[in-house]
Amino acid sequence: MSDGCVTFRMIRHALGRLLLVFGLFLGCYGPVRAQSPQSRQLRQALARASSDTTRVLLLADLSASYRYSRFDSVRYYARKGLSLARKIGYRKGEGRCLSRIGILLGERGNLPQALRVDLQALHLNEESHDVEGTARTLNQTGLLYYALEDYRPSLSYYFRAQRLYQEGGVRDTSQIISVLTNIGASYQGLGQFDSAAYFLQRAWHFTIHSRSVHQSCWGNPAPYVLREIGLLQASLQKPEVAATHYRLSYQRAIPENDLRSASRAYQYLAELYKSSHQTDSSIFYARKALRMGQALPFVAGIVRTSALLTEAYEAQQRPDSTLKYLRILRTAQDSLYNPQRIKQLDAIGFAEQQRLRQLENEQQEFVAQVRTATLIAGIGVLLLISILLGHSNRQQQRANTRLRTLNNQVTSQATELTAQRDSLARTLQELKITQGQLVLRERMASLGELMAGVAREIQQPVSHARKIAAVSMELCEEVRAELAKAQLAPYDHEVVDEMLRNLGQNQAKILQHTQRAESIVRGMLEYSQGDGSRQNTDLNRLAEEYLRFTYHDLRARHRHFHAALLPSLDPAVGRVELVRQNLGRALVGIFTAALQAVQHRRAEADEEYVPQVALTTKRTAVGVEIRVRDNGLGLSEEACASLFQRFPVGGHVGESSLGLSLSYDVITKGLGGTLSVQSREGEFTEFCITLPLPATTPKGLESTLLT
Numbered sequence: 001m002s003d004g005c006v007t008f009r010m011i012r013h014a015l016g017r018l019l020l021v022f023g024l025f026l027g028c029y030g031p032v033r034a035q036s037p038q039s040r041q042l043r044q045a046l047a048r049a050s051s052d053t054t055r056v057l058l059l060a061d062l063s064a065s066y067r068y069s070r071f072d073s074v075r076y077y078a079r080k081g082l083s084l085a086r087k088i089g090y091r092k093g094e095g096r097c098l099s100r101i102g103i104l105l106g107e108r109g110n111l112p113q114a115l116r117v118d119l120q121a122l123h124l125n126e127e128s129h130d131v132e133g134t135a136r137t138l139n140q141t142g143l144l145y146y147a148l149e150d151y152r153p154s155l156s157y158y159f160r161a162q163r164l165y166q167e168g169g170v171r172d173t174s175q176i177i178s179v180l181t182n183i184g185a186s187y188q189g190l191g192q193f194d195s196a197a198y199f200l201q202r203a204w205h206f207t208i209h210s211r212s213v214h215q216s217c218w219g220n221p222a223p224y225v226l227r228e229i230g231l232l233q234a235s236l237q238k239p240e241v242a243a244t245h246y247r248l249s250y251q252r253a254i255p256e257n258d259l260r261s262a263s264r265a266y267q268y269l270a271e272l273y274k275s276s277h278q279t280d281s282s283i284f285y286a287r288k289a290l291r292m293g294q295a296l297p298f299v300a301g302i303v304r305t306s307a308l309l310t311e312a313y314e315a316q317q318r319p320d321s322t323l324k325y326l327r328i329l330r331t332a333q334d335s336l337y338n339p340q341r342i343k344q345l346d347a348i349g350f351a352e353q354q355r356l357r358q359l360e361n362e363q364q365e366f367v368a369q370v371r372t373a374t375l376i377a378g379i380g381v382l383l384l385i386s387i388l389l390g391h392s393n394r395q396q397q398r399a400n401t402r403l404r405t406l407n408n409q410v411t412s413q414a415t416e417l418t419a420q421r422d423s424l425a426r427t428l429q430e431l432k433i434t435q436g437q438l439v440l441r442e443r444m445a446s447l448g449e450l451m452a453g454v455a456r457e458i459q460q461p462v463s464h465a466r467k468i469a470a471v472s473m474e475l476c477e478e479v480r481a482e483l484a485k486a487q488l489a490p491y492d493h494e495v496v497d498e499m500l501r502n503l504g505q506n507q508a509k510i511l512q513h514t515q516r517a518e519s520i521v522r523g524m525l526e527y528s529q530g531d532g533s534r535q536n537t538d539l540n541r542l543a544e545e546y547l548r549f550t551y552h553d554l555r556a557r558h559r560h561f562h563a564a565l566l567p568s569l570d571p572a573v574g575r576v577e578l579v580r581q582n583l584g585r586a587l588v589g590i591f592t593a594a595l596q597a598v599q600h601r602r603a604e605a606d607e608e609y610v611p612q613v614a615l616t617t618k619r620t621a622v623g624v625e626i627r628v629r630d631n632g633l634g635l636s637e638e639a640c641a642s643l644f645q646r647f648p649v650g651g652h653v654g655e656s657s658l659g660l661s662l663s664y665d666v667i668t669k670g671l672g673g674t675l676s677v678q679s680r681e682g683e684f685t686e687f688c689i690t691l692p693l694p695a696t697t698p699k700g701l702e703s704t705l706l707t
Contacts, residue, residue: 036065036257038217056085056093061217063100067107068219068260071296074104092133095124099137107260109299111144118144132172135164139179142186147300151186158183174216177203177225185228193235200229223253223261231268239272246272263292263301270308283312290328303329466514469507476504537583539576540569540617543626546584547615550591554599563598563611572619576693578671583691586666586675589659590628590687597632597685604633623673623693629686635679643677667691 042062049055059081066073078100085093098121105114118141125134142157158179165176184199203225207213213220230245249265266289273282286308293301306329313321480500544567555561591613598611616627635643644664667675672692679685 036069036219037214037255038219039065042217052084052088053090053093056081056088056090057096059084060093060096060100063097064103064217065219067100067103068296069257071104071107074100078104091124092128092130095121095128095130095137096133098124099133099140102137103140106140106144106147107296107298107300111147115141115144131164132175135161135179136175138164139175139182142182146182146186146189149189151189155183155186158186172216172218173206173210173213174218174221177206177210177213177221178218180206181221181225181228184232188228188232188235193232196232200225200232204229219256219258220252223249223256223258223265226252227261227265227268230265234268234272234275239276243269243272259292259296260298260301263289263296263298263305265289266292267301267305267308270305274308274312279312279316283309286312290325462514466511469510469514472507473504473511476500476507534577534579536575536577537580539573539578539624539626540571542580542583543567543587543615543617544569546587547591547613550588551595551613554592554595558599561599561602563595563613566612566614568614568616570616570618573617573624574619576624576691578691582666582670586663586671586689587626589663590675590689592659594628594630594632594685594687597630597634599632601632620690622690624691626689626691627686628689629684631684634681634683634685635677636681640677640679644675 039062042058042065046055046058046062049058059077063074063077063081066077078097082094082097082101085091085097098117102114102117102121105111105117118137122134122137122141124130125137138157138161142154142161145151145154145157161179162176162183165179180199180203184196184203187193187199188196203221207220207222207225213222226245227249230242230249233239233245234242246265246269250262253259253261253265266285270282270284270286270289273279273285286305289301290305290309292298293305306325309325310322310329313325480497483496483500547565547567551563551565594613598613602609602611610631612631614627614629616629618625618627644661664675667673667689674688674690676688677685678688
């Protein structure tokens with residue numbers, strides 16, 4: 001009877017402690033879910049799966065979704081998937097399900113058995129060529145050595161996993177982040193903080209920029225990355241920054257139901273407060289971490305938090321609590337650091353290394369055998385080829401003698417044909433140039449005659465209008481003088497005087513515009529007559545007159561064409577000694593090319609396009625610069641290189657191209673200046689004329705125009 005009472009009291013005490021732990025767990029962790037966010041979707045997909053292989057992979061993923069919240073679910077789904085995979089002979093699914101069981105064993109502290117299962121899963125992954133499964137198994141194998149603070153072998157496994165993720169094109173971003181974070185944590189354990197910071201920053205960058213990190217069955221790795229960054233900040237003596245990261249890690253772990261990350265975050269906070277001698281806060285967070293670690297159970301976390309609580313209560317001289325947590329510590333240490341298990345782990349690891357070396361040696365021997373066989377086969381092939389070549393060489397020599405004779409005959413005939421072709425090409429080119437020159441001469445002559453006729457027709461009425469305006473101004477002055485003698489009322493006198501003043505101003509404007517028309521007529525006559533004498537010329541006015549003259553000439557032929565003329569003339573240019581008609585001919589060729597360029601683009605562009613031709617003059621230290629820019633179709637580099645030739649490359653032979661070649665001759669040979677072009681296809685073309693000052697243009701320009 002007493003034994004029954006004792007048993008009943010022990011059961012009631014255990015239940016009371018369990019309820020207390022559960023209540024404290026709910027109070028500290030807030031409203032958590034019994035599953036990860038991905039678990040529900042995976043169960044729905046499992047219910048819709050139509051093939052056994054798909055069911056196996058979904059069971060493995062469903063098992064992984066419970067990895068940090070419910071270990072019984074991990075075991076249940078992993079074993080169910082393993083049984084189905086073995087039943088249908090699906091090696092890939094068997095490897096993935098075994099890998100999930102390895103996670104469970106490692107978290108519960110049975111590291112040798114976890115390593116044995118991981119290595120078995122790794123063999124299945126490699127046999128089935130499952131790159132993602134192999135990389136995941138290597139990653140969690142490294143975690144086993146990390147739990148024992150043996151960072152060198154853990155880094156070896158992590159880097160192998162990283163190479164597979166990078167080379168295999170695995171899309172699961174959360175696993176890449178996990179590997180990078182594990183590498184950073186291992187470097188931190190080795191005290192190499194620069195390397196740790198590099199890999200942790202890369203992991204955090206992937207976490208915040210990835211769009212698929214929430215879709216993985218492994219969940220969002222943000223809590224893990226944040227707490228490891230916080231641990232690095234604590235190692236760098238930045239406790240406030242570290243505490244902020246720990247709290248963020250816990251907050252991000254709540255939606256994921258990640259008890260392991262939450263336990264670790266509380267553990268790191270407890271260690272942080274211990275280092276700052278805040279014992280009560282350290283105990284508070286350590287107890288939270290211990291409760292969550294025991295709920296999983298997470299043995300590595302239990303060891304560190306129970307050791308922390310043991311030291312804290314021992315410092316406070318509280319023997320009951322010290323003994324309590326010391327027992328928890330010893331139990332967890334026996335599970336994690338049991339000497340026999342460590343020996344088993346070393347033996348398994350050593351056997352795996354031996355197996356890898358044996359595989360490497362076998363591979364090297366196989367490669368050597370293949371090379372030897374290849375060499376022998378190559379020697380045999382070379383002997384056979386040498387025999388065949390010796391036989392064919394004699395036949396080739398006889399054939400070469402005959403071919404040499406035929407080749408000499410063909411070469412002589414080809415030389416004759418090439419000479420004839422070159423002669424015909426030169427003749428054709430000369431004929432084309434002569435034809436273009438004749439056409440241009442005829443057009444220039446016709447243009448000169450037309451301009452002379454138009455100028456003579458305009459000159460007479462303009463002259464009459466000028467004379468009449470001059471006489472009217474004189475009459476206004478005489479009338480004003482007579483009115484001054486007459487006796488008029490002051491008001492009437494002011495009105496009449498104002499009217500006469502307005503009439504005089506109008507006559508002055510008429511006189512000014514007729515003088516302007518006379519200068520245009522005079523320029524047209526000079527252009528048509530071809531006088532080669534230099535004159536003191538207003539360069540800005542000359543350039544603007546020829547721009548408008550060329551524009552109206554083009555509009556006379558194409559009445560629907562319109563363009564915006566944008567003159568920007570530098571007053572500092574002033575007057576220049578030059579041959580007006582020569583520069584005018586050069587400008588006409590350039591203006592024609594610019595206007596035709598915008599006309600062609602206007603025909604191809606939409607209604608929003610506005611044709612523009614800009615004329616800019618500028619006085620420089622050595623002379624005068626004239627720029628003509630259009631927003632037409634533009635030219636290619638090849639076309640720009642041959643633009644000023646008689647027959648440019650790229651199909652630019654035409655009226656504007658011949659005009660540009662003549663403009664180039666006039667400016668460079670006749671005026672002693674330079675003409676260059678800059679262009680960008682689809683955007684603009686800009687011609688730049690530079691004239692030296694003082695002008696030293698040689699006479700006899702006409703002799704150079706057709707050379």
